[in-house]
Amino acid sequence: MYWVSVITEAAVFAILALGLDVVWGWAGDFDLAFYGYLALGSYMTFVLTIGKPVAPVQYIIGGHLPLLLAMVLAVAAVVCLAAVIGAVALRNLRDIYFAVTTLGAVSALYLLVENYTPLFNGYNGVYGLVNPGQTALNLTYNGYRIVFLGVVLVILALAYLLVQRLSRSPFGRMLRSVREDERAAAAYGRRVFSAKYRAYLFGAALAGLAGSLFAIFISAFNPSAWTPQELLVIYAAILVGGRGNPRGVIAGVFVVYIGLVELTRFLPSPASRPDFGPALRQILIGLMIVLMLKFRPEGLFRERPGLDGAQGLAARLLRPFGTRAAPAPAGGVPAAEEQAAGDRGAG
């Protein structure tokens, strides 16, 4: 049963990672708001299914909807939030400006959720969605966990097929061309903002779906369950697997997540230092991010060539990064332009 739980969690994160990879891997926008989308997906799934709040507990809506309908509505709510944040952040801002804006927006909302209890019960969070459908399907506890794992894996497979198809579609190719050179793509008549915006909404929808499944998996959610630091695990997994390659991303999540859990499970955890194991895990994730970026930024499975005009891209990804003499950064942004990118905001 231990393994069922580990694999279920990894599969949920893989769905989130697929969504994040569309935004970062294809469209090239490093986003720090996605942890908020997963959280909102979870919260909405709870408040739409667990009924009216009882005395000290407070939250909005308190519906008794069927689970599937609740999941659809939760994803819709997440897409709405992403539509607002994306409209603000994607219009003129890029790179670190984009990253900081997304982080600022979601941090503000997170603080609001923590302190304004009528919304989602503040720090204590919401709970009460225990194994929906277990009695209807007449399953034992363990049987239910296995069936749920199966459902999550099927959803992951469907998400993968959809993303894979999109990756090879004109839309996927357009996103990559925008990532490689925004101005060239615009000069060829691509609507840059619209392309990035649609990618962002699609990615956020997958994050909301992951959040909804996460809610069912852990059956309780509060603000400390999920923080920006957790998002870095997903980024580490994408880096390891290979940015822009859906199969690589899924492999990366399973390798990183299960690898970390297994590595730190057998460590001696002194009773006086209960934080030792989790802290060590975070240190390993930090090291993984830094080392992958330094030595193998394309990941273990690099973005697959064979798409239209992607040969040049693959060659670029294979080329060793910036030599000391000439500061020509990879990713096709000349040094002078990089400075301009910083000033891009007012445009």
Added chain:
Amino acid sequence: MTTFLVTIGIGLSTAAILALSAVAFTLEYAVSRVANFAHGEFLTIGAYAAYSGQHIFHQSVAAAAVIAAVAGMLAGLALNAGLIEQFRGRNSITIFIATLGAALIVENVLIIVYGAASVSYSFGQGRLHHVGPFLWTTTDLEVIFSALAVAGLIYLLLQRTRFGKAVRAVSQDRALAQVSGIPARRVIMQTWALAGAVSGFAGFVLADTIGTFGPLLGFNFLLLTITATVAGGLGRPYATLGGALIVGLVIQISGTYTSSAYQLVFAFLLLVLLMLFRPNGVFVRRSATEVRA
């Protein structure tokens, strides 16, 4: 009215700490073109170094401040040599993500060394002082005056010394500075040492003002620092001081008239609004180079 003035007073003390942290952040950006997400860890390291050292020097606030600054300086040097220079020539977002990774590492090393629970100094806050219309504790006064002194020193350093000239040259164009005979590498290293020392000191005064702190002290302060930096204009040290003043006052005033729990909500909303309407700082009317992809 009295409430308002007291609020302004506390806002000034917050702004002073913010100014120290934001000036350091903007100096790092100016010479290395890096938005350093591990900047908050300099503050945390400074705060914890002072915590470890406070008993050695018999509760001397000055000694603790020096220890914090030295620890911050070492952290600045280490990050520059170990990470920033290693990633030289890579695009800005790659380095940004690498510093995020570094922040995660430092944060959790501190958790392992000091534990995740909050700690506090044993210095007193001192008594209350009425200065004109304002009401400050001794600590507040120390913070404001030391921030003014540090800001003044940085101004003199940048405007009146060969080092300052070199820093300004490198921040304009590293390659050009190099061929003009400026040892760019060394200047950048010294700038990081300076930024680290200022941040370490800021971390100590921040921790002392708040009372208790944990391993997330700096990371939680980072987004505020960035808000102040953006308000001033990234890479512009003097304007950053103005940015810090704006953010410090916005936090305290909004916090007093709603609830202190929401003051950061207002700060981050301000960040988003700045990004929307004034990404190059409130002191610039229009960007000189308008780039629209």
